[in-house]
Amino acid sequence: MSLIIRKPQSELSNVGSLIDQFFNHDWFDWTNRNFPIANTTVPAVNVREEADKFQVELAAPGLKKEDFKIEIHNNVLSISSEKKEEKTTNEKGNYTRKEFSYQSFTRSFTLPENVNTDNIEASYTEGVLVLNIPKKEESKAKSARVIQIA
Numbered sequence: 001m002s003l004i005i006r007k008p009q010s011e012l013s014n015v016g017s018l019i020d021q022f023f024n025h026d027w028f029d030w031t032n033r034n035f036p037i038a039n040t041t042v043p044a045v046n047v048r049e050e051a052d053k054f055q056v057e058l059a060a061p062g063l064k065k066e067d068f069k070i071e072i073h074n075n076v077l078s079i080s081s082e083k084k085e086e087k088t089t090n091e092k093g094n095y096t097r098k099e100f101s102y103q104s105f106t107r108s109f110t111l112p113e114n115v116n117t118d119n120i121e122a123s124y125t126e127g128v129l130v131l132n133i134p135k136k137e138e139s140k141a142k143s144a145r146v147i148q149i150a
Helices: 011-024
Strands: 045-049 053-059 068-073 076-090 096-110 121-125 128-134
Touching: 053 076, 068 121, 076 128
Parallel strands: none
Antiparallel strands: 045 053, 053 128, 068 076, 076 096, 121 128
């Protein structure tokens, strides 16, 4: 464990530090580290390997199953979604409010060679997209065989 000693700073140096942070920040970096700034997120994913399949769970509440696009190309599984929403409210007088939002994400995974891409199944229930990716028969775990000594 290391000890960090902080020296009291004047208000003027705090303002300088804030200005440095503002100008040193890369506002056009749209990698995962800047998604919280844009108020968007990339859905969390759980991947589990079982004896006969892989299971992928993707947390995406608020979407419909029609909002998803699942593709396999060159052994890469891509899960994406795009949702556009527009609301217009007209109230008494000259006041009109129009709000719109746009959300999209893509998650891609390179599949191992031992999966059967022709039989992948997907379901979406209670905000969780579940993909069951079966393994090829020859790659499933086989029970141990006991060999008797003659």
